[in-house]
Amino acid sequence: HKGKGVHSPDGEHLWLDLRHLGEQHLRTKLREVYDICMYFLGVNPITELVPVRPTQHYSMGGIRVNKDGHAYSLKGLWSVGESACWDMHGMNRLGGNSLAETVVAGMFCGQRMGQWASGQSLELDTKLASEAVAAQQDRVNNLLGKGVGKANENVHELLNTMQETLQAKAGIFRKGKELKEAVGTLRDLHKRSQNLKLQSSFKGANPELALALRLPGMIKLALCVAKGALLRTESRGGHSREDYPERNDKEWLKRTLARWPKGAKEPEISYEPVGLLESPPGHRGYGGAVNIPMKQSVEKYNKTVKQEWIKQGWHETATPLGAELKEMVEYASTKES
Ligand SMILES: Cc1cc2nc3c(=O)[nH]c(=O)nc-3n(C[C@H](O)[C@H](O)[C@H](O)COP(=O)(O)OP(=O)(O)OC[C@H]3O[C@@H](n4cnc5c(N)ncnc54)[C@H](O)[C@@H]3O)c2cc1C
Numbered sequence: 268h269k270g271k272g273v274h275s276p277d278g279e280h281l282w283l284d285l286r287h288l289g290e291q292h293l294r295t296k297l298r299e300v301y302d303i304c305m306y307f308l309g310v311n312p313i314t315e316l317v318p319v320r321p322t323q324h325y326s327m328g329g330i331r332v333n334k335d336g337h338a339y340s341l342k343g344l345w346s347v348g349e350s351a352c353w354d355m356h357g358m359n360r361l362g363g364n365s366l367a368e369t370v371v372a373g374m375f376c377g378q379r380m381g382q383w384a385s386g387q388s389l390e391l392d393t394k395l396a397s398e399a400v401a402a403q404q405d406r407v408n409n410l411l412g413k414g415v416g417k418a419n420e421n422v423h424e425l426l427n428t429m430q431e432t433l434q435a436k437a438g439i440f441r442k443g444k445e446l447k448e449a450v451g452t453l454r455d456l457h458k459r460s461q462n463l464k465l466q467s468s469f470k471g472a473n474p475e476l477a478l479a480l481r482l483p484g485m486i487k488l489a490l491c492v493a494k495g496a497l498l499r500t501e502s503r504g505g506h507s508r509e510d511y512p513e514r515n516d517k518e519w520l521k522r523t524l525a526r527w528p529k530g531a532k533e534p535e536i537s538y539e540p541v542g543l544l545e546s547p548p549g550h551r552g553y554g555g556a557v558n559i560p561m562k563q564s565v566e567k568y569n570k571t572v573k574q575e576w577i578k579q580g581w582h583e584t585a586t587p588l589g590a591e592l593k594e595m596v597e598y599a600s601t602k603e604s
Contacts, residue, residue: 275318282316289313321439325360327505328352328492331524333576333584334591336376337383339524340580345380347372352522354542359504379585403480410479414464422463422479425456429489432456437493442509446497453490454533460486491525491534498536499523501559516548516561520568524579539579540572543589545596 272279285293285300290313293301304312330346331339332353338344347353348369355371356364409415436449460483467475501515502508521538528535544565550558561568573581573588 272320273318278320280318280320283312283319284316285312286314286316325349325365327360328523331522331579332376333581334588335379335383335582335584336372337379337582337584339582342582343387345376347376382585406480407476410463410465410476411468411470411473414462416462418462418464420459420462420464422465422475422482425460425463425486426478426482428452429456429486433489433493437489437496439505440507440509441496443497443500446493449493450490450497453486453493457483457486457490457533487527487534491527494534495523495525495536512557514548514551514558517559520548520561537579539575540568543569543572543592545592 270279272281285297288297293313301312304310304317308317310317326349329350329352330344332346332351333339334354336345336347336351336353338346349365351372353368353372353376355368406415432449432452436445436452463479463482465473465475465479467473469476496506496508499506499519500508500511501519502512503514503519520541522541524537524539525534526537527533547561547565548558569589
């Protein structure tokens with residue numbers, strides 16, 4: 268809605284008018300919406316306009332894992348569900364898919380994680396963990412004491428600037444100029460987040476402290492998202508570039524990977540093939556509705572997948588790459604015949 272919304276103390280919003288549907292319809296067919304409006308908002312949708320604004324209900328992308336749920340590069344780190352970047356749903360998250368993914372991944376990856384863990388020894392060097400705990404304890408002590416770095420930045424101010432920047436410049440519809448500005452602001456916020464000073468030094472449940480501990484990581488993640496979006500000069504899935512409306516399979520049939528080396532000022536972005544293809548991605552008919560087809564043959568593309576993934580830290584999987592795809596294709600062809 269970028270500046271075109273209705274201003275309110277909770278931020279800009281649009282009005283949703285459901286009054287034409289009438290009481291009977293709202294109280295029966297849309298009962299859930301009716302209840303949410305009545306009990307959470309104190310607004311009666313039968314007679315009143317409903318204020319609405321966008322909110323995030325899923326994070327696409329996540330810890331890049333192989334099909335077993337095993338994270339790239341780091342042996343022993345596993346991830347499923349919303350925190351993972353798995354292969355089940357490609358580049359978008361359609362309604363209902365994420366709960367399906369948690370159920371399927373929980374079973375499928377859980378079994379593989381169990382198999383892997385049963386082959387490991389429980390003897391380990393705890394020095395690294397102790398050092399990490401001590402570093403966090405120092406950080407907490409400093410935050411509750413004199414502050415960190417130059418100790419001149421307010422946690423809430425940085426959080427608000429980050430949120431406003433993402434909402435205005437890295438939202439559903441993006442363009443290069445705004446993404447560039449967002450990257451600039453987030454780089455600056457990342458630097459400033461090293462200089463936090465709290466208003467409250469309370470040692471118990473202290474929301475300001477909890478936020479201060481999370482904020483640098485939140486800003487880093489925001490910068491990964493904005494930088495990846497700036498570099499991706501096409502539209503795909505949930506990434507709609509107003510300046511590049513077409514889905515460009517010729518140049519962008521690849522996944523963005525972001526790494527943040529220790530001490531670096533910003534993330535390193537690299538790319539890998541999306542996975543084994545059965546056929547070239549088809550025309551979808553929504554969004555920009557224009558796509559630039561891939562030039563390479565599917566066979567040639569598929570040949571590069573495994574070696575490119577290994578370069579990025581992919582671990583060998585319990586069943587060979589493409590085994591499930593092959594099974595599915597065979598199953599589908601027996602059904603057809
Ligand atoms: C408003 C909204 C509407 C949605 N609607 C739908 C829908 O209609 N259909 C659909 O399929 N999906 C929907 N989703 C998405 C779906 O709910 C989530 O993707 C899914 O619940 C994620 O499950 P998860 O188990 O991966 O993660 P989560 O459910 O987020 O579980 C992570 C758990 O880890 C805990 N945790 C965090 N940090 C730590 C820590 N340090 N130590 C220990 N525990 C920790 C958290 O407390 C949490 O319980 C919606 C999400 C939102 C926000």
